[in-house]
Amino acid sequence: MKKHGFTLIELIIVIVILGLLAVVAAPKFLNLQQASRISVLEATAASMKTTAEQVRAKALVQDVKNGNVQLDELGISVxxxxxxxxxxWNGAWRYILNIGKEIPFTSASAVCTANSLCGVGRQQTAPGFPLTTNGAQGLILIWPNGLRLSDQCYAYYYNQEDGTTPNTGVVTSGC
Structure with a gap:
């Protein structure tokens, strides 16, 4: 009775083919992770912009220029x-940015580990921030799990504190 099996050459060819597939597939997977982070940050920035516009409308209705704007009948104000x-962060954004869970305050120098996103406020600048802040502390930053702000992968909201419309956007060079 003759046994059938793979020859050494056939096994080597299969291993080479699998190696080539891994070399081709790995970068595509890494790009998907980067694209996913960027998409989450772009959605977060869009949410920040929409939320800020809604609060602005409430501030106009309540005739509040500087101070607390009442958001609901439960007493939540920003x-x-x-x-x-x-x-x-703690006096405004932590209450109004609803992405299905509260984003905790995280130190600007810390790695985000608490949730899928971390946030900090009252910042004057950030690594890679595309605008000049002139020392105003109106900068909110949100970055993804596993990264630091210094990685330059974050969404931002910046109130210049001069009455002009705040800026929102993303910095993605390190995602």
Whole structure:
């Protein structure tokens, strides 16, 4: 009775083919992870912009330029400066940015580990931040799990504190 099996050459060919597939597939997988992070940050920035516009409308209705704007009948209010949401994490953004869970305050120098996103406020600047802040502390930053702000992968909201419309956007060079 003759046994049938793979020859050494056939096994080597299969291993080479699998190796080539791994070399081709791995970068595509890494690009998917990068694309996913960027998409989450772009959606977060869009949410920040929409939320800020809604609070601005409430501030106008309540005739509040600087101070607290009442958001609901439960007593939740947020700080506004010149009618726009202030760049304050614990006094504003932690309450109004609803992405299905609360984003905890995280130190600007820390790796995000608490949730899928981390946030900090009252910042004057950040690595790779594309705008000049002139020392105003109206900058909110949100970055993904496993990264630091210094990795330059974050969404931002910046209230210049001069009455102009705040800026929102993303920095993705390190995603």
């Amino acid at each position: 700080l506004v400066y010149n009618g726009y949401v202030e760049g304050y």
